[in-house]
Amino acid sequence: MSSRNASSACPTRPARIETNPAQDKARGSHMLKQQESRDEMALVLTEEQQLLRDTATQFFQERLPIANLRKLRDTKDATGFDRVAWKEMADLGFAGIMISEKYGGTDFGPVGLGLVLEQAGRTLAASPLVSTVLLCGSAVQLAGNATQRQDILSAIAAGDRVMALAIEEGPHHNPARIATKAVADGNSYRLTGSKTFVLDGHVADQLIVVARTAGEETDRSGITLFLVDPKSEGVKVTRTLMVDSRNAANIEFRNVAIPSSAVLGSVDGGNDVLEQVLDIARIGLSAEMLGIVQQTFDTTLAYLKERKQFGKVIGSFQALQHRMAALFAEIELCRSVVLDALSAIEDRRNDVPQIASIAKARLSEIATLMTNEGLQMHGGMGMTDQFDVGLYMKRARVAAASFGDANFHRERYAALEGY
Amino acid sequence: MEALDTFRQETRAWLEENCPPSMRTPMPEEETVWGGRNAKFPNPDAKLWLDRMAERGWTAPTWPKEYGGGGLTKEENLVLQQELRRIKARPALSSFGLWMLGPALLEFANEEQKKEHLPKIVRGEIRWCQGYSEPGAGSDLAGLQTKCEDKGDHYLVNGQKIWTSYADKADWIFCLVRTDPTTKHDGISFLLFDMMSPGVEVRPITMISGASPFCETFFTDVKVPKKNLVGELNKGWTIAKRLLQHEREMISGMGLGGVGAGGGIGSLEQVAKDYFGEVDGRIASPSLRDHITRQKMDSKAFALTMQRSAEEAKAGQGPGAASSIFKYYGTELNKRRYELLLELMGTKALGWEGDGFDDGEINVTRSWLRSKGNSIEGGTSEVQLNVVSKRVLGLPD
Ligand SMILES: Cc1cc2nc3c(=O)[nH]c(=O)nc-3n(C[C@H](O)[C@H](O)[C@H](O)COP(=O)(O)OP(=O)(O)OC[C@H]3O[C@@H](n4cnc5c(N)ncnc54)[C@H](O)[C@@H]3O)c2cc1C
Ligand SMILES: Cc1cc2nc3c(=O)[nH]c(=O)nc-3n(C[C@H](O)[C@H](O)[C@H](O)COP(=O)(O)OP(=O)(O)OC[C@H]3O[C@@H](n4cnc5c(N)ncnc54)[C@H](O)[C@@H]3O)c2cc1C
Numbered sequence: 001m002s003s004r005n006a007s008s009a010c011p012t013r014p015a016r017i018e019t020n021p022a023q024d025k026a027r028g029s030h031m032l033k034q035q036e037s038r039d040e041m042a043l044v045l046t047e048e049q050q051l052l053r054d055t056a057t058q059f060f061q062e063r064l065p066i067a068n069l070r071k072l073r074d075t076k077d078a079t080g081f082d083r084v085a086w087k088e089m090a091d092l093g094f095a096g097i098m099i100s101e102k103y104g105g106t107d108f109g110p111v112g113l114g115l116v117l118e119q120a121g122r123t124l125a126a127s128p129l130v131s132t133v134l135l136c137g138s139a140v141q142l143a144g145n146a147t148q149r150q151d152i153l154s155a156i157a158a159g160d161r162v163m164a165l166a167i168e169e170g171p172h173h174n175p176a177r178i179a180t181k182a183v184a185d186g187n188s189y190r191l192t193g194s195k196t197f198v199l200d201g202h203v204a205d206q207l208i209v210v211a212r213t214a215g216e217e218t219d220r221s222g223i224t225l226f227l228v229d230p231k232s233e234g235v236k237v238t239r240t241l242m243v244d245s246r247n248a249a250n251i252e253f254r255n256v257a258i259p260s261s262a263v264l265g266s267v268d269g270g271n272d273v274l275e276q277v278l279d280i281a282r283i284g285l286s287a288e289m290l291g292i293v294q295q296t297f298d299t300t301l302a303y304l305k306e307r308k309q310f311g312k313v314i315g316s317f318q319a320l321q322h323r324m325a326a327l328f329a330e331i332e333l334c335r336s337v338v339l340d341a342l343s344a345i346e347d348r349r350n351d352v353p354q355i356a357s358i359a360k361a362r363l364s365e366i367a368t369l370m371t372n373e374g375l376q377m378h379g380g381m382g383m384t385d386q387f388d389v390g391l392y393m394k395r396a397r398v399a400a401a402s403f404g405d406a407n408f409h410r411e412r413y414a415a416l417e418g419y
Numbered sequence: 420m421e422a423l424d425t426f427r428q429e430t431r432a433w434l435e436e437n438c439p440p441s442m443r444t445p446m447p448e449e450e451t452v453w454g455g456r457n458a459k460f461p462n463p464d465a466k467l468w469l470d471r472m473a474e475r476g477w478t479a480p481t482w483p484k485e486y487g488g489g490g491l492t493k494e495e496n497l498v499l500q501q502e503l504r505r506i507k508a509r510p511a512l513s514s515f516g517l518w519m520l521g522p523a524l525l526e527f528a529n530e531e532q533k534k535e536h537l538p539k540i541v542r543g544e545i546r547w548c549q550g551y552s553e554p555g556a557g558s559d560l561a562g563l564q565t566k567c568e569d570k571g572d573h574y575l576v577n578g579q580k581i582w583t584s585y586a587d588k589a590d591w592i593f594c595l596v597r598t599d600p601t602t603k604h605d606g607i608s609f610l611l612f613d614m615m616s617p618g619v620e621v622r623p624i625t626m627i628s629g630a631s632p633f634c635e636t637f638f639t640d641v642k643v644p645k646k647n648l649v650g651e652l653n654k655g656w657t658i659a660k661r662l663l664q665h666e667r668e669m670i671s672g673m674g675l676g677g678v679g680a681g682g683g684i685g686s687l688e689q690v691a692k693d694y695f696g697e698v699d700g701r702i703a704s705p706s707l708r709d710h711i712t713r714q715k716m717d718s719k720a721f722a723l724t725m726q727r728s729a730e731e732a733k734a735g736q737g738p739g740a741a742s743s744i745f746k747y748y749g750t751e752l753n754k755r756r757y758e759l760l761l762e763l764m765g766t767k768a769l770g771w772e773g774d775g776f777d778d779g780e781i782n783v784t785r786s787w788l789r790s791k792g793n794s795i796e797g798g799t800s801e802v803q804l805n806v807v808s809k810r811v812l813g814l815p816d
Contacts, residue, residue: 043727044734301812316815321808328807329744336723336741358716410712419688419702419711 042343043336045115052112056119059092064125066388072126073245079203080247081126089127090159098137103153110280110345114287114338121291124395126246128162130402131200134284135277136163136208139225143265143273148227152206164204165277166195166228166251173404175210175271175278177218180253182211182226189213189263191226191234191256199402201249202239204230209253214268223271225264232256244398245391279356282403283341286359289367289399290338293331296392300324300374307379320377327373330366337362353416361409364400371396427498431505437471438508439464446509447782454512454543456590465509472511473542479517482525487538493733515584516540516547518669520593523662527609527650536611548614549666550580550594550636551659558802560595561604561656565638567596574610574648576618576641582796586621586634589614593662599653609655612643628788629771666797671725671745684779687711687759694764707763714752714759721752740811747803750793757787 045053063085072080089095097113099105106112117129133156140152155161169179180193191211201207207228215222230237234256240248265273301324304315314320341359344352371393375382382389404412441464450461452469460466472478475489480496482488491499521540524533539545556563565578576596586592591613599606614621618641623631650658684690688702688711696703702711728741760783761768768783770776776784794800808814 041730041734043723044730044736301814304814313815318805318808321812321814322801322804324812324814325744325747325804325807328740328812329748332741332744333717333720333724333748336727337720339727340723358719361716362720410709410716413716414688414701414708414712417688417715418700419692419708 042347043339045111049111049115052108053115053119055092056094056116057122059089060119060123060125063088064120064127065123066391069124069126069245069391080200080245081128086127086162087159089129090157094129095133095159096153096157098133098141099153099157103149104157105153110283111339111342113284114342117284117287118291118294118338121288121395122295124244124292124391128200130281130284130288131165131204132156132161132163134281135165135199136206138280139165139208139264139273139277142276143225143270148264152227161205162200162203163206163208164198164201164249165208165210166198166201167210167274168197169193169195171196173402173408175274176220178210178212178223179217180209180211182213182224182258184213185257187260189226189258189260191228191253191258194250194252196248196250197240197402198249198251200247201230201251202237202247206230207251208264210270210274220271222268223274224267225270225273226258227262227264228253228256228258232258242398244395246395246398275353278403279352280345282356282360282409283338283345285399285402286338286341286356286363289363289396290331290334292392292396292399293334293363293367293370296370296374296389296396297324297327297331299388300377303378303381314377323373323377327366327370330369334363334366354413357404357409357413357416360404361406361413364406364409367396367400423494423498426495427502430499430502433475434502434506434508437468438506439468442468442509442511443507444509445507447778448786450509451513452511452543453546453585453588454514454516455546455588456544457588458543458546468509469511469543476541478512478543479521479537479541482521482537482541486525486533487541512543514540514543514546515549515589516545519549519662519665520547522665523593523658524649526661527658531646532611532649545590546585546588548583548586548589548592550583550586550592552582553579554581558799560659561607563595563597563607565594565596566600567598567608567610567643569598570642573645574643576610576612576638576643578638580636580638582624582633583621583636584633584796586614586636587623587631592619592636593649595655595659598655604656605653607655607659608652609649609658610643611647611649612641616641616643618642626789627791628785630785630789663798667746667803670793670797671749684760684783687714687756687763690760691763694767710759710762714756717752718756721748724748743807743811744803746798747794747800747807751800753793754790757783757790761787 064082068082068085071077072082086095093106093108094116096103096105097108097116098110100107113133120127120129137153137156140148144152152161152163156163167175169177180191180195182189182191191209193211195209198207207230209226209228211224211226212222213224228235230251234254236252236254238250240250242248264270301315304320304324305313307314337355337359341355344355349355371389374389375393378387378389381387384390400406441462450465452458452460452465454469460469469478476482476484476487477489477499479487480489480491480499481493482490484490489496517540521537524536528536536545540547551560551563553563553565565576565580568575576594578596580594583592591611594610594612596608596610597606598608618639620637620639622635624633624635625631626633649655685693691702691704691707691711695707702708724741725745728745731741764780764783767776767780768787770781770784772781809816
């Protein structure tokens with residue numbers, strides 16, 4: 001099966017059959033039970049999810065292997081990802097995986113997206129999945145009005161629009177401190193401030209900017225999300241080359257005029273949506289890091305079975321065996337947490353913030369640990385650019401720092417739990 | 420589904436009527452009901468509760484009815500356990516017979532042996548101990564030397580076991596003995612005998628926690644009837660290993676704050692607030708807060724992994740690779756939890772006895788010390804990591 005015709009293998013959800021309310025009521029108790037039994041098995045993949053994972057595995061291995069990232073890096077590619085491949089991902093349904101069929105999506109849900117991200121993490125595939133699908137797609141889905149949803153969601157699902165969320169203002173994730181200001185000016189707003197670490201910000205067709213419309217720098221209320229055209233007058237985009245060879249940008253806004261129709265969601269009430277969007281991104285990034293961790297583990301294990309010193313393979317030394325076994329245990333825990341977090345979004349559980357922080361903290365730490373250990377166990381080879389382990393380490397650090405590192409999420413979890 | 424709902428309703432009603440209110444309170448470790456010929460009950464309700472549960476076979480819910488068990492399916496047992504948890508019922512009976520020996524007998528014993536031993540385990544009439552370790556055979560268990568000779572109409576056992584938990588209180592022992600000294604694993608047999616047999620001598624050993632739950636056990640010319648051999652002669656190692664799996668599963672549960680988890684002391688964050696102090700509703704030390712969060716996050720991740728493993732088994736995917744880490748991770752987690760409790764409680768968790776400390780505090784000190792054994796008993800953490808390296812990861816010797 002080639003990746004091209006794999007599109008038929010990307011399953012969509014069975015169409016919902018319309019029934020009249022009376023019938024629904026009669027079957028009510030039965031349907032409730034089905035739901036219960038699904039919840040009981042939230043940590044095991046369904047058949048269609050396994051199929052999707054296999055499709056994704058094959059796509060990334062064949063179409064976006066790690067050689068693809070090396071090429072983008074070595075040629076100093078201006079886009080920083082493969083646009084043709086992105087279009088293919090859209091055709092496979094990956095770009096519209098969280099978007100309803102009404103807008104051309106596959107509506108496969110968060111667990112599906114997590115499976116795709118994990119496979120993308122395994123080959124370090126660079127794509128706008130995080131910026132456009134996880135962050136901006138979710139924001140529009142949650143907060144957009146009918147016109148915005150129609151316009152943006154269908155463009156995302158078709159792979160025709162790259163978007164970026166401009167939120168960070170300093171070297172640490174801190175959604176509680178927003179200084180960028182949007183001041184009402186008649187029927188429009190004037191936006192001023194500077195954003196940093198805007199993922200895919202240098203190539204985005206459209207931005208979502210987090211700005212303050214009221215209150216003090218650290219107030220929870222007074223936050224508004226704006227849809228901004230990066231070509232508007234007063235917007236200055238500077239690409240930043242990151243250690244993971246992915247794309248980000250510093251963006252400056254100087255008195256940028258924004259029509260009030262570009263407000264996404266409610267004025268001053270953007271924080272709720274923002275937190276939900278960030279949690280989805282944190283969980284999605286955790287799924288990507290799971291792929292990074294698993295791939296680094298697998299390659300290291302293979303190396304230990306092949307490299308010989310002292311007349312035997314180094315995998316026979318207990319000093320290395322026990323570290324690998326302990327890492328294996330940590331990774332099993334990582335997998336359970338990621339699966340639970342993904343199904344928490346899917347089932348709209350009210351502990352999404354907590355489990356998002358558990359997932360992001362754990363995966364950030366274990367991705368750091370695993371890539372450090374993986375490099376060490378490769379000896380001198382691990383230090384070379386030719387071996388992949390260093391690339392995984394670089395991506396792991398950027399993913400760990402994105403939307404809150406382990407310290408941020410432990411602090412947040414404690415605050416959420418009230419201690 | 421519907422049958423399960425009915426089962427749930429019936430179970431709930433039965434428990435409502437039969438579980439005495441005093442058995443729905445947190446159980447201090449010393450009130451554990453172990454059964455046996457000299458069974459001790461903290462109060463008459465505990466005996467009543469055991470008798471009622473045993474009557475239905477619900478001390479061993481999934482064992483077949485013909486051997487005194489409850490005959491429940493896995494799904495029904497899940498419901499029963501949920502309902503027991505719902506009313507916070509104490510375990511009616513705790514025993515090595517239920518956790519370890521019974522499941523092994525169901526798989527390997529002959530009909531006569533099952534009929535003889537299983538019902539007495541279910542009813543808590545006979546208490547068992549485990550005769551595996553010897554002074555020269557700990558991690559390398561298969562190196563055991565306790566000699567067992569065929570004397571025609573009986574076996575004759577000579578040798579020594581050590582670390583035999585509750586040997587001084589147990590009625591019978593399941594014992595690994597050497598029946599062929601010329602080979603290692605293929606010369607071991609699985610034997611059952613009465614601790615009242617002439618020639619059995621037991622000396623308790625005091626642990627660092629002050630308790631004396633384990634013993635040195637000596638056998639001098641102990642005569643054992645031949646019908647007490649389980650499985651074939653020299654084929655005991657297979658049974659021994661299977662039984663260890665049951666033991667490890669039981670011990671893994673500790674990572675979730677189950678058995679002996681500092682019972683009744685409260686959540687980590689509450690302990691921190693009580694013993695260290697709070698500022699504006701938050702624990703006064705950011706460092707302690709961070710330690711607590713790490714512990715809570717890892718516990719949650721571990722619990723989810725146990726759950727995932729159970730779901731995979733239910734979905735017919737067999738015991739996944741995840742289960743191999745439970746004994747290792749669960750026990751290390753439990754030890755970390757006690758170290759953290761010590762940090763949170765300061766000198767209040769460093770008392771030994773007498774005035775100045777309440778029972779809960781002394782219990783933390785003692786349980787902290789006892790928890791150190793978790794990563795030794797039933798196969799050490801290092802041995803577990805060896806197993807994962809070799810069996811799961813395929814790394815060579
Ligand atoms: C930055 C850098 C500069 C260097 N400069 C020089 C130089 O100027 N001149 C020079 O000659 N060399 C140099 N080296 C080489 C360096 O000495 C070797 O890389 C080092 O000795 C390890 O050997 P190896 O790379 O073959 O790793 P391996 O020996 O293959 O080791 C791989 C992994 O196996 C582990 N391992 C190996 N044996 C055992 C064992 N018995 N028990 C437990 N674990 C084991 C190692 O610790 C490591 O984690 C340099 C290396 C680096 C990274
Ligand atoms: C509280 C408690 C209750 C117990 N109850 C019972 C009981 O009821 N019945 C019973 O039969 N036994 C019981 N035991 C005994 C227990 O099974 C043994 O203690 C255990 O198997 C370890 O054996 P050992 O004590 O001889 O340690 P050793 O085997 O001497 O181990 C010493 C150290 O060396 C390490 N080590 C050993 N081999 C290796 C290796 N190959 N690679 C790396 N490291 C290694 C170990 O991990 C350990 O850290 C109990 C033990 C405890 C602590």
